[in-house]
Amino acid sequence: MGKVIVITSGKGGVGKTTSTANLGTALAMISKKVVIIDADVGLRNLDVVMGLESRVVYTSMDVIEKRCELEKALVKDRRVEDLFLLAASQRNRKDDIKPEQMLDICERLKEIYDFVLVDSPAGIEQGFHNAAAGAEEAIIITTPDVSAIRDADRIIGLLQNQNIEPINLILNRLSPTLVKKGNMISKNDVLDILNIDLLGIVPEDPGVIASTNRGVPLVHNDGSPGADAYMRIARRMTGQRIPIPEMRDDNFFSNILKWFSRNK
Amino acid sequence: MENSIVKLRGYKDGLHLIITPKVDLVEVETAVKELLERMNQPLSGTSIHIDLTTSPLTSDDMKELETYLTENYDLVVSGVNILDENDESPILAAPATHSIAPNLQADDQPDFGQAKIVRQTIRSGQTTSCLTGSVLIYGDVNPGGEVVASGDIIVLGALRGNAHAGAHGKLSSVIIAMELVPLQLQIGTYVNRPPLGQKSRGYPEIARVGAEDVIIVEEFIKFN
Numbered sequence: 218m219g220k221v222i223v224i225t226s227g228k229g230g231v232g233k234t235t236s237t238a239n240l241g242t243a244l245a246m247i248s249k250k251v252v253i254i255d256a257d258v259g260l261r262n263l264d265v266v267m268g269l270e271s272r273v274v275y276t277s278m279d280v281i282e283k284r285c286e287l288e289k290a291l292v293k294d295r296r297v298e299d300l301f302l303l304a305a306s307q308r309n310r311k312d313d314i315k316p317e318q319m320l321d322i323c324e325r326l327k328e329i330y331d332f333v334l335v336d337s338p339a340g341i342e343q344g345f346h347n348a349a350a351g352a353e354e355a356i357i358i359t360t361p362d363v364s365a366i367r368d369a370d371r372i373i374g375l376l377q378n379q380n381i382e383p384i385n386l387i388l389n390r391l392s393p394t395l396v397k398k399g400n401m402i403s404k405n406d407v408l409d410i411l412n413i414d415l416l417g418i419v420p421e422d423p424g425v426i427a428s429t430n431r432g433v434p435l436v437h438n439d440g441s442p443g444a445d446a447y448m449r450i451a452r453r454m455t456g457q458r459i460p461i462p463e464m465r466d467d468n469f470f471s472n473i474l475k476w477f478s479r480n481k
Numbered sequence: 482m483e484n485s486i487v488k489l490r491g492y493k494d495g496l497h498l499i500i501t502p503k504v505d506l507v508e509v510e511t512a513v514k515e516l517l518e519r520m521n522q523p524l525s526g527t528s529i530h531i532d533l534t535t536s537p538l539t540s541d542d543m544k545e546l547e548t549y550l551t552e553n554y555d556l557v558v559s560g561v562n563i564l565d566e567n568d569e570s571p572i573l574a575a576p577a578t579h580s581i582a583p584n585l586q587a588d589d590q591p592d593f594g595q596a597k598i599v600r601q602t603i604r605s606g607q608t609t610s611c612l613t614g615s616v617l618i619y620g621d622v623n624p625g626g627e628v629v630a631s632g633d634i635i636v637l638g639a640l641r642g643n644a645h646a647g648a649h650g651k652l653s654s655v656i657i658a659m660e661l662v663p664l665q666l667q668i669g670t671y672v673n674r675p676p677l678g679q680k681s682r683g684y685p686e687i688a689r690v691g692a693e694d695v696i697i698v699e700e701f702i703k704f705n
Contacts, residue, residue: 374606
């Protein structure tokens with residue numbers, strides 16, 4: 218029996234879809250059976266980020282309205298074994314789906330798969346409630362800025378009301394250089410306010426935009442800081458104890474540059 | 482808060498302006514001016530209920546008083562109480578939808594009647610309130626979270642959101658927190674906020690209404 222985990226944030230643009238795509242891929246790369254569900258009905262993009270846009274034939278709406286079997290609606294990933302996508306309908310609206318229908322889909326999928334990751338839409342309305350309906354655990358994505366943290370706090374309150382537990386945190390787009398200069402809220406400040414367990418930190422990585430645009434999740438790009446961070450998070454999700462590395466205070470490249478200029 | 486002619490009291494449904502002795506409109510206006518300026522707080526948009534149960538002001542006076550409050554202080558008159566034996570019916574444009582204010586003095590409200598104990602963090606968008614006494618929170622109150630109590634508020638954690646103690650007007654109510662870095666504090670009708678960018682001082686603090694009728698914050702060492 219697998220786990221259903223909703224990936225949510227409240228605020229938009231903090232990396233829910235990117236994180237879902239990368240964690241799903243990373244989990245499948247370490248031999249887990251994974252389904253990722255796009256719950257952003259009407260504004261779907263998980264299929265785009267995964268590079269599976271052209272392969273989507275059926276959506277969750279077709280399953281709910283019994284136009285096709287659940288198994289048939291799952292899109293197989295192009296690169297990794299045992300990774301599937303359940304796309305959202307682009308023609309429908311978020312309130313066309315009811316929480317019970319989402320719950321039913323999640324219940325059926327977790328019988329077969331180890332991880333069912335639900336990519337939640339932004340906001341706290343029906344779309345969010347649908348995404349959370351089938352979840353027993355949650356991952357909150359936040360960036361280190363006050364508005365994202367405020368929204369994350371709101372979402373944590375709502376999830377706790379629905380008895381979703383544990384709720385873990387991924388701190389996304391942390392820039393060590395800016396934290397050191399005092400221009401960014403630090404990890405400890407975020408944890409102090411949100412008061413939930415930290416699952417991992419994903420550093421700011423320019424490679425994310427390129428990988429999103431190519432439709433190849435970052436984790437395929439071995440050795441980039443973001444990919445390594447997502448791989449570590451995926452391993453933690455499977456129960457492995459991997460410490461969260463303290464970020465280098467300084468940018469690696471600026472250190473090299475400094476070293477060169479000193480030797481001139 | 483009061484002077485010899487008018488009293489300002491906070492009740493559950495908002496501010497009540499109680500006009501006590503038998504005086505004329507000019508005196509009332511001067512007294513209101515003196516009182517509101519002593520408060521020295523922005524009241525713009527606050528709704529206020531005028532209690533005329535012990536005052537002989539005429540309906541014309543009432544209208545003029547309402548205009549005076551609206552134009553000079555941007556207050557919204559939400560209703561009026563008048564004595565039944567007064568033949569004048571309320572002529573104010575604002576509907577008197579609120580119930581008649583309890584004849585109880587605000588300071589007679591029970592404060593420890595029924596305390597509420599909360600064993601969790603109050604997060605953004607969440608409210609916890611206790612209108613029968615004090616609130617004790619084992620946790621934080623995060624920005625966007627709100628605590629309301631008719632008595633005291635004690636936070637065994639960081640108070641980063643809004644807190645309103647003495648919500649029925651009990652001005653001896655206090656707010657105590659291990660870390661007091663709120664967005665806004667309110668005790669009775671008094672509102673205060675810390676200076677922008679205020680950081681936690683690292684010791685427990687208490688907020689209360691001081692002698693100057695402003696909310697003061699000091700290190701909490703011992704309650705007395």
